[in-house]
Amino acid sequence: MNIEVFNVKLRVLGFAVGAVVLVGCGGGGDSSNGILPPAPDPVCTTAVPAQKVATPKYGPNVIVPQSSLPTGSSLIAHTNHLIYRSSGGSRANSPQGLVPSQVLGAYGIPSNGGSGAIAIIVAYNYVTALNDFNNFSAQFGLPTEPSADPLSAANQVFQVIYATGTKPTDDAGWGQEAAIDTQWAHAMAPNAKIYLVEAASPYTKDLMDAAQVARALPGVRQVSMSFGAAEDACQFANYDGDLVKAGVTFFASAGDTAGEKDFPGLSRNVVCVGGTTLDVTSGGVWINETAWNGTGGGKSGFEPRPTFQDGLTDIVGRYRGGPDISAVADPATGVSVYDSTPAQGVSGWIVFGGTSVSTPIIAGIANVAGGRSSSQAQNAVFYAGIGSGNFNDITTGASGSLSAGPGYDLVTGVGTPNGLGGF
Numbered sequence: 139m140n141i142e143v144f145n146v147k148l149r150v151l152g153f154a155v156g157a158v159v160l161v162g163c164g165g166g167g168d169s170s171n172g173i174l175p176p177a178p179d180p181v182c183t184t185a186v187p188a189q190k191v192a193t194p195k196y197g198p199n200v201i202v203p204q205s206s207l208p209t210g211s212s213l214i215a216h217t218n219h220l221i222y223r224s225s226g227g228s229r230a231n232s233p234q235g236l237v238p239s240q241v242l243g244a245y246g247i248p249s250n251g252g253s254g255a256i257a258i259i260v261a262y263n264y265v266t267a268l269n270d271f272n273n274f275s276a277q278f279g280l281p282t283e284p285s286a287d288p289l290s291a292a293n294q295v296f297q298v299i300y301a302t303g304t305k306p307t308d309d310a311g312w313g314q315e316a317a318i319d320t321q322w323a324h325a326m327a328p329n330a331k332i333y334l335v336e337a338a339s340p341y342t343k344d345l346m347d348a349a350q351v352a353r354a355l356p357g358v359r360q361v362s363m364s365f366g367a368a369e370d371a372c373q374f375a376n377y378d379g380d381l382v383k384a385g386v387t388f389f390a391s392a393g394d395t396a397g398e399k400d401f402p403g404l405s406r407n408v409v410c411v412g413g414t415t416l417d418v419t420s421g422g423v424w425i426n427e428t429a430w431n432g433t434g435g436g437k438s439g440f441e442p443r444p445t446f447q448d449g450l451t452d453i454v455g456r457y458r459g460g461p462d463i464s465a466v467a468d469p470a471t472g473v474s475v476y477d478s479t480p481a482q483g484v485s486g487w488i489v490f491g492g493t494s495v496s497t498p499i500i501a502g503i504a505n506v507a508g509g510r511s512s513s514q515a516q517n518a519v520f521y522a523g524i525g526s527g528n529f530n531d532i533t534t535g536a537s538g539s540l541s542a543g544p545g546y547d548l549v550t551g552v553g554t555p556n557g558l559g560g561f
Contacts, residue, residue, distance in 0.1 A: 243422020326502025393434025396538025413467020
C-alpha cells in the first residue's frame, strides 16, 4: 500500500511535539514507535437503535428548523442550520447578516478565486435553487448562471443533479440547507462551478448514494455535506468507502449541539468542520473569534484514530477526534442567504448559522487553495500547521464539557483559516 510520509511538528496544548504522521487509508501507529495504536476498525453487527435526543436550546432569537432537529437515529440525517431572528422580520429585502466580503476578509481569502467544481449534497428538491442562487450572486457581484434550466449539463456556473435521475420530493427545510451551501461555497470560490446534488431522502444510504454521484461529476474537487446522523459502527463500516476518490476532498459538518458526534462528520475520510463566533468589522477586518457554544465535536465511539491524528493521542486517544478545522457558525454572527421559498415563517434575505455555514465556507476556501489528493491528505496538511500563523488559534470559549485552548482542541480543531497557507 502506498503511503505519504509527513514529518510534522504538532503543537499540543501549547507545546511542540515531534511526530511522524503516516497518511494512508486509515489507522496507523503501533506500540513499537511509541504511538498509542488506534482502535480496531468498526464492525457492523446491528444498527444502534434510535436514542432520545433533547431539542437543543439556543435562546429566543434562534429558530431551529424542523429539518435540523436530531432524530437520534443513525439511519436518518438532519441538517445543521439555524435561523437567526434579524431586524428584517419574516421577510427582509436586503442582507441582514455577514456578507461575503466580510468573511473573505476575515480569513484572508482572495475574492476572485476558485476553479473546477464543488458538489453540494442535500436531501430532497430545492424548488427555487437557480433563482435564489442568481439573486444572491447578483447582490454581491458574483458570477450568475445565465441558463434558465438548472438541470442543463451545459451550465458553467450552477447545475442541479438528481442523484437517482428522478426529481426528489420538494422540501423547504432542506431547501434552506441547499441555499446556504450553494451560495456560500460560491461566495468563497466564485470561479468554481457549483453542483447541487439532490438525494432522494435524508436516509443515510440515499445520501451516501448521492456522494458516489457527486464525487464522479466533471471537475469536482470538493464535496460539501452539511448534514449528520447519530454515529454507529455500521455507518463507518458500510459507507466510509463512499467518501474516497482520488483528487476529491470531502467536508462534513460537526453538528449544532454540544457533544454531538455524527456520521459522516467523524469519518476518517472527511474533513470535519466545527463552528465559531466571529467578530469582524464591516470592512472585513478580523477582530476576535471564540468557540461557538453550539458546535458539535468530540471523540468518536467507533471510528479508529486516523494517522493524521497520531501526534494527538493524549487528546483523542485511540479514536477519531473532531472537528479538524472551523469557521463562523454562531447564528448571532450569522451569514446572509437568499431563499424565496417560505419555510419556518421566513423567506427572502435570511440570517443563518450552524455548522452548515462553516462547512461550505471551508470547502470553498479549499477549492481556492488548489485542493489536495484526498481528505486525509488535506487533514495532514492542516495538522502539520498547528501553531503556525496559517490559522487563527481559537483559545477561548467552550461547547458543553469541551473547551477551546492553545493548539488543537475538540471544539475548534486546528483553528480557523488565516490565508491560504494552511491549505
